[in-house]
Amino acid sequence: MSGDTADTLFDFHETRLRSDSHGDVASEVSSYSRRSSLYSHFSRSKAGPFLEGNLKLFDIIELSSDVMCCRFSSDGTHLAVGMCDGTVKIYNPLTCQQLYMLQDEDTNKSRLPVTQVKFRPYVEGEKTEYSHIIIASYASGHVKFWHYTSGKCLHTVTEGRQTLALTINPEGTHILTAGSDSKIHMYDIETKQKINTMEPSDAHDVMDGHRFRVFALQYNPNHPHVFISGGWDDTIQYWDDRKVHSIKKFIGPHLCGDALDIDPVHNHILTGSWRKSHVLQ
Incomplete structure (x- = not known):
């Protein structure tokens, strides 16, 4: 950088x-x-971009607003881009052609950034419309379920906070959201109903949850109910989504974005921190 x-x-x-x-x-x-x-x-205005190593620049897509997040679909046929003005655009990654643009009255009114985009996992035998759904979170506090080929917003969850992080469990049945408070909400993908809220206890002698903003959520791909989270309080919290408080933690990483992942083979955790040293752990 x-x-x-x-x-x-x-x-x-x-x-x-x-x-x-x-x-x-x-x-x-x-x-x-x-x-x-x-x-x-x-x-x-410079001559870049510049590449180092065995890399090839495939193409460049020019956009009218800053990009906050992006995501490939699982089959690689679509690229979702979340923008600073609240717009989600869908591209063909081979041709770089814009296919769809997702916005509605909520996003046009607030014009606050898209903070995360996720393609809903599709399982063979499900309704065909489920194969073209994107879930997007916004700094306005909205979480929107889009049918992107038709451009329709199927459902909107409104949270009373800035929603900064979003993830989907490995089975594709639940989503988690986090944001400008210390709470993590879990919703049923099918009903869109909130089924759990995870947060720290009131005890002053334990830290069984976050104390500040949460910017990253990641499910363990090998354990369907286990996920981790990170944010401004310099902790990575371990959770079981059937419980209210975190089950353990480690202290150190200072996360200010989607900088958290789990290696599915070795069960290693990767974190990226906003600081001058020990930025990648």
Whole structure:
């Protein structure tokens, strides 16, 4: 990551520290977008991008707004891109052609960033429309279930916070959301109903949950009810989604984004931290 990029991202991090209200966040995101646009213009004026090692640049997709998150579908036929203005765009990754654009009254009104996009897992024998569903979370607190080939929003969950993280369990039956508070919500994908809320206890002598914002969630691919989470409180919390409080933790990583993963073969955890040293552990 270049120094200029780091400075731009650090500005965004600082604005988030200063405010939690939706109105203030909107103005801060607008300010961030202006700074980022200047950086983007400066970057394009150079001769890059530059590649090191045995790499090949396949193509470049120019977009009208900054990209906050992106995701390939499981079969690699679609690429979902979540943008700073609240729009989700779907591309053909082979041709880089835009296929669909997802927005509605909620996203057009708030124009707050898409914080995560996930393709709903499709199992043979399910309804065919389930094969083209994306779940997206937004800094406005919305979680939207989109049928992306038709452009229809099938359902909207409204959380009273900024929703910053989203993940789906390995079976594709539940989703987890986290955000600007310390709570992690679990919803049934079929009914869209909240079925559990995981949070720390009131005890002062234990830390069985998060104390600040949560930016990353990751299920263990080999254990259907076990997941981990990380955020600003410098802990990685282990959870069982059938319980309310975390079951264990380790201290160290400072997560400010989707920087958490689990190796399905060796059961190793990978974390990325916002700091100058020990950034990848």
